[in-house]
Amino acid sequence: MSAPSSPSPPAGLLGRVFRYIDRHQDEFVQTLREWVAIESDSIQPVPRLRQELLRMMTLAADQLRCLGASVDSVDMGSQKLPDGDTLPMPPVLLAELGSDPQKPTVCFYGHVDVQPARQEDGWLTDPYTLTEVDGKLYGRGATDNKGPVLAWINAVSAFRALQEDMPVNVKFIVEGMEEAGSPALEELVRREKDRFFSSVDYIVISDNLWISPRKPALIYGTRGNSYFTVEVKCRDQDFHSGTFGGILNEPMADLVALLGSLVDASGRILVPGIYDHVAPVTDKEREAYEAIDLDLEEYRSSSRVEKFLFDTKVWPQSVGI
Ligand SMILES: [Zn+2]
Structure with a gap:
């Protein structure tokens, strides 16, 4: 090499x-x-x-x-x-x-x-x-x-x-x-x-990412995953769109509405109380993140996405690792 x-x-x-x-x-x-x-x-x-x-x-x-x-x-x-x-x-x-x-x-x-x-x-x-x-x-x-x-x-x-x-x-x-x-x-x-x-x-x-292709990073915190299952049930047959349309929703529409209610347009989770157990970012951490050597443009192109949907900040907690 x-x-x-x-x-x-x-x-x-x-x-x-x-x-x-x-x-x-x-x-x-x-x-x-x-x-x-x-x-x-x-x-x-x-x-x-x-x-x-x-x-x-x-x-x-x-x-x-x-x-x-x-x-x-x-x-x-x-x-x-x-x-x-x-x-x-x-x-x-x-x-x-x-x-x-x-x-x-x-x-x-x-x-x-x-x-x-x-x-x-x-x-x-x-x-x-x-x-x-x-x-x-x-x-x-x-x-x-x-x-x-x-x-x-x-x-x-x-x-x-x-x-x-x-x-x-x-x-x-x-x-x-x-x-x-x-x-x-x-x-x-x-x-x-x-x-x-x-x-x-x-x-x-050492099961994590480098900050850039040539720069290793010390990781001192990682995110976890929480898995939930949601199931939306309807009656035992489809609704006729002419008879019921506009009055009743099919479960797919209800499911989309439910999932769409989980985060706002900036990616903030809207489930009540979910942030109560999350330690706030301290000023010291914020300061460290300001100086962090992460090139957002390089990160975007290496992720092969055209643009970020949310207001992405150059903070590691925005990097889904
Ligand atoms: Zn791994």
Whole structure:
């Protein structure tokens, strides 16, 4: 890949690590290519894809072992499907490297499963073939989240290869069902609270976006999802438009009106009381957002939308991540 390296690499230890990474870039990209080629789709419940997902977990475990980490591949049982069939759940990998009580311990979270992807969905290249276009690498999972998982592994491997003493102890938690809502992960995390996580000082969730193609970002808060279901029922047959039209609405019109009442034209949610539990943006945060280096025009064009519908501000909370 022809990405430019840093114009003036830092001196000392970091400089040596950066130079090692630059020298081994092709190798790192090749590993990413191998990871992207695995269709580790956790959404479609079909045996072939589940096998691919299990293969992906094995490959990730092997990569962690190559670092010299001890890897616990935690069996997560099986997934019961609505039709009564079951599929094996991919294991969650708990890996650790170093246990020096004098050093802080950093735990990296990542996932190696992906959403379904087909070229007919609008991909310009084959989703499972890592392809370089204009110095950027495209492939399913390249960003979300195989690339970032590998980036941490590569960083640690650089320290190891240079026989440099790591300044921190490192742990990894890598899962394979994130795209399917991480079933059972919370239970595992609670169970491991006093064991695997007891020595963890920092958690790094590298399952997020860069602020621009060349600029990584520190994410300190993310949005969640709340799912609701609304059902509008009518009588047991269609209304005759001539007899009832103008007096009674079909459920579709009622549904559209209901959904249209949820947000105003600026995207503000209109459900009464919903903001009562949302902490207001502080002046300090507002100040930080003013200085943030996010190019809205670049964001718009990379999102491939013609214009923003709402009054979009250059604030991260407006960026739906
Ligand atoms: Zn992700």
